[in-house]
Amino acid sequence: MNTAPPAVHPPAAALAGGVAGADALRELVRVALAAVESGARARGGPLPAGGPEGVAAEVARVLGTTAGAALPAARGSAAAGPSPSPGPSPNPGPDPLPALGVGESVALRELSTLFAWGAADPADPRCAGHLHCPPLAVAVAADLVASALNPSLDSWDQAPVAGALEVEVVAALAGLVGFAPGAAGGVVTSGGTESNLMGLLLARDGLGPGVGRRRILCSQAAHFSVRRCAGLLGLGEDAVVTVPAGADHRMDPVALADACRRVLAGNDRIAAIVATAGTTDLGAVEPLPAIASVAREFDTWLHVDAAYGGGALFSDRLAPLLTGLDEAHSVGLDLHKLGWQPIAAGVFLVRDAALLEPLAQRAAYLNPDDDEQAGYFSLLGNSPRTTRRADVFKIAVTLRALGRTGLGALVDRCHDLARYAADLIRAHPRLELVADPVLTSVVFRYVPERPVDERDTDRINAALRRRLLHEGRAVVGRTEIGSGPGAVRLKLTLLNPHAGAADLDALLAAVLDAGRAESTQPG
Helix, strand or coil: CCCCCCCCCCCCCCCCCHHHHHHHHHHHHHHHHHHHHHHHHHHCCCCCCCHHHHHHHHHHHHHCCCCHHHCCCCCCCCCCCCCCCCCCCCCCCCCCCCCCCCCHHHHHHHHHHHHHHCCCCCCCCCEECCCCCCCCHHHHHHHHHHHHHCCECCCHHHCHHHHHHHHHHHHHHHHHHCCCCCCCEEEEECCHHHHHHHHHHHHHHHCCCCCCCEEEEEECCCCCHHHHHHHHCCCCHHHEEEECECCCCCECHHHHHHHHHHHHHCCCEEEEEEEEECCCCCCCECCHHHHHHHHHHCCCEEEEEECCHHHHHHCCCCHHHHCCHHHCCEEEEECCCCCCCCCCCEEEEECCHHHHHHHCCCCCCCCCHHHHHCCCCCCHHHCCCCCCECCHHHHHHHHHHHHHHHHHHHHHHHHHHHHHHHHHHHHCCCEEECCCCCCCEEEEEECCCCCCCHHHHHHHHHHHHHHHHHHCCCEEEEEECCCCCCCEEEEEECCCCCCCHHHHHHHHHHHHHHHHHHHCCCC
């Protein structure tokens, strides 16, 4: 005898999908947006003041825990934090998972206020430390739609339109790269690391049997994920052979060819060459045509990590930097950099869809052969992931909304900002520019006025950045150029097209103020 399911008590929380989902979301989105506005006002800058201790204490206060309260007081002024939200207080339990919940609106208001207050907000022009873009409002709105409907792209019957959209978007971006229409393939990924992993996986599996260790060659300026991926693929991180970069911070093709010969002379094999189009620090784009020529000479897979530089393809001004990209076997792009998408929005492309064959999988409950023969296609064999969010939707909305010209204008605007910042740095006696910007990043350092050695200069540059973070005044990146004393550098990664000259003036003034203050501190 069939029985009805038991009544839910208390009533179940509302769902986001279906016809009624919009009504449930409408009020909650209103609560969330009001809380985000409140939290951002309370923050009053690019990130909260008070440093790690202040942030941890505020999280503990809102959750009703005590761990943060025992942390030592941070140096300097502490953050005020957002005003307590109305509602039950204190929380029903000292835990993010209380026995009795506080309710949807209260929890959303409390934690959204906290989240916005405690964000490093890339929409603030003084938040310029990383390849961390302020997302476009239209992309965020589209992301909400994808979240509400929650498709998964591992089978057609979970994502009918999302799957078809991904095929179209991948084809459009493959065309932008220069791959032949109708031949290329690809998939939306979580970002550059996953794209690099996929490129190296396909290179490894396409190499075939043979004697000798499989090696991967890349520039010394390549992203650290190349080594990480080699380890994950069972090749070992030490399978990566780094090739020297020239004075322009790009891989030297002559040195690359020499390294290939040494690998073969040692009875090892070349699994892949990885070129970088947009290095993380300086945005350098390696000489792709010359590197492709070396890859052809040694008959090896060429993967191009264009996670940063791929956005240059939208710009008539900067697209020529990527000449030769179409000669790669595989390419990784990140549209959560110079594409202004909410994280994550990576794209992995191959010049021939048949190259994806090593990823092919058959699961009776996802992509039975007779379904696929009937036209119910599956994207399961395009990715190492199974459940996969419809990140393609926000990308599709943005590409259609702005077009190549609109996105290119945003790229050019950020490039202009980088050139303006470089001019300011070059003209100031206390600042030293490393190189003219290629894309949108500017690497430099503060030069103390009093004579100091390079170790002290490194200390001051590192400390001035932390001072700015602790005071909540600015997010400036840090890196190292070269090794040994004198290597520490500061970095501006300018991805906010709404920033202006006055914003950069103020940002560099803050760097100078912090540099002067740290110069007076004992070493």
